[in-house]
Amino acid sequence: MDTYTPETLQALVDDQPEEFRVSTAAYRGKEIFEEEMDRIFHKTWIFLCHESEIAKPGDFKSTQLGSRPVIVSRARDGKIHALLNVCTHRGATLCREEHGNTRAFVCPYHGWSFRPSGELIGIPDEDRYHACFNKADKNLKAVPRVASYGGLVFGSFNPDVEPLEDFLGGAKQHIDIWLKRTAGGTYRVSTAHKYGYDGNWKFQAENVCDGYHPGFVHRSAFNTVSKFSGSFENRALDVAVRQQGYTRGYPEGHGTLEAGAPLESGGIDPDVRQAYNDQLTALYGEEGAAEVLTNRQFLIFPNLTIFDFNIRVIQPISHDRTEVYSYPLMIEGAHDQINSNRMLDAQTRVGTAGILSADDIDVFAGGQNALKAEGFDWITLSRGLGKEEIKPDGERVGVYSDEVPQRAFWRKWRSMMKSDS
Ligand code: FES
Numbered sequence: 001m002d003t004y005t006p007e008t009l010q011a012l013v014d015d016q017p018e019e020f021r022v023s024t025a026a027y028r029g030k031e032i033f034e035e036e037m038d039r040i041f042h043k044t045w046i047f048l049c050h051e052s053e054i055a056k057p058g059d060f061k062s063t064q065l066g067s068r069p070v071i072v073s074r075a076r077d078g079k080i081h082a083l084l085n086v087c088t089h090r091g092a093t094l095c096r097e098e099h100g101n102t103r104a105f106v107c108p109y110h111g112w113s114f115r116p117s118g119e120l121i122g123i124p125d126e127d128r129y130h131a132c133f134n135k136a137d138k139n140l141k142a143v144p145r146v147a148s149y150g151g152l153v154f155g156s157f158n159p160d161v162e163p164l165e166d167f168l169g170g171a172k173q174h175i176d177i178w179l180k181r182t183a184g185g186t187y188r189v190s191t192a193h194k195y196g197y198d199g200n201w202k203f204q205a206e207n208v209c210d211g212y213h214p215g216f217v218h219r220s221a222f223n224t225v226s227k228f229s230g231s232f233e234n235r236a237l238d239v240a241v242r243q244q245g246y247t248r249g250y251p252e253g254h255g256t257l258e259a260g261a262p263l264e265s266g267g268i269d270p271d272v273r274q275a276y277n278d279q280l281t282a283l284y285g286e287e288g289a290a291e292v293l294t295n296r297q298f299l300i301f302p303n304l305t306i307f308d309f310n311i312r313v314i315q316p317i318s319h320d321r322t323e324v325y326s327y328p329l330m331i332e333g334a335h336d337q338i339n340s341n342r343m344l345d346a347q348t349r350v351g352t353a354g355i356l357s358a359d360d361i362d363v364f365a366g367g368q369n370a371l372k373a374e375g376f377d378w379i380t381l382s383r384g385l386g387k388e389e390i391k392p393d394g395e396r397v398g399v400y401s402d403e404v405p406q407r408a409f410w411r412k413w414r415s416m417m418k419s420d421s
């Protein structure tokens, strides 16, 4: 199939009462990838950065919004801008640095310069231009909508996109709980771990809230931890399929995986741990503190994952290539042991060399290779279907190993892909 229509796109997700299937065509080929960029990544809110990455005036980060290169920067007045990373002279890539601080972006090609707000401020040998040459429309092209919630900065190419808080919907309450982990402080992201794999971006998006797979694909990692248990003091990781915990899915496409208990590893002096927990209790009460400490990870549709100690951004590159940026999250002002433990969790679990990421990436690349198989037309995401609790606002709740978040993702994917707007 070369060209898709709203009808054929909608037909890729088959949502029946007894079975939920996704066509393997949804992972294959450049056409579907381009439709995803147009209909999802260039239409809705996409995560750009954490505010701490561009804390000071002049700070910037270069990244991608969908398939388009952008710079996110903080201007002298403190305002955050998202700008196409394209020089308005002859279209060179303007900023080659991943992040930094600057008074002006100077194009490497002919030296035009722009403020972090995007304003064109310098043209070498400007007197060679006509007296009426219009400089005013040569500012960097701005991403029309930028907004942030809880320090998370999002941008959208769609000027008519819904308000950010409406887009976040059911995920907002989970962001609020995640923010409380700072015990009244703020988060600061560390330098990203990066990895790539030869597979579709949705494999990683589906995996993040998948409570079914850890006891299987990560078994050898867990066994290694058990074998050297003396060397991983208190670093508990579950080997078995979990009997407690929840999955949730929201109409906005977001989903969660909640362990139903704290999963944080050890390595912190008991009195340091106690002081942190006491601070949470003082701020939020016993129940509130317990809720904050309960392990959860969630996906903000389509490509942002938030863990208790980490932010992970899934960057689609093509239908069969994906890059992942994994940012450990430190708490500004927290005890060093709290932060070093958070860093250790981020590195050893979900970082590039983490014991969990390598297993998952191998499955994603294998999945992409398996798509070459002729005659394998549907995958099934039916676990827990018909057994989940459906709340009046559309939130669905299943047990830890249910495929509730994946179905929420695909329902939203389908509604955006079939949309003509
Ligand atoms: S392309 Fe940027 S200055 Fe010429």
Ligand SMILES: [Fe+2]
Residues within 6 Å of the ligand: 207, 213, 214, 218, 356, 360
């Ligand atoms: Fe995993």
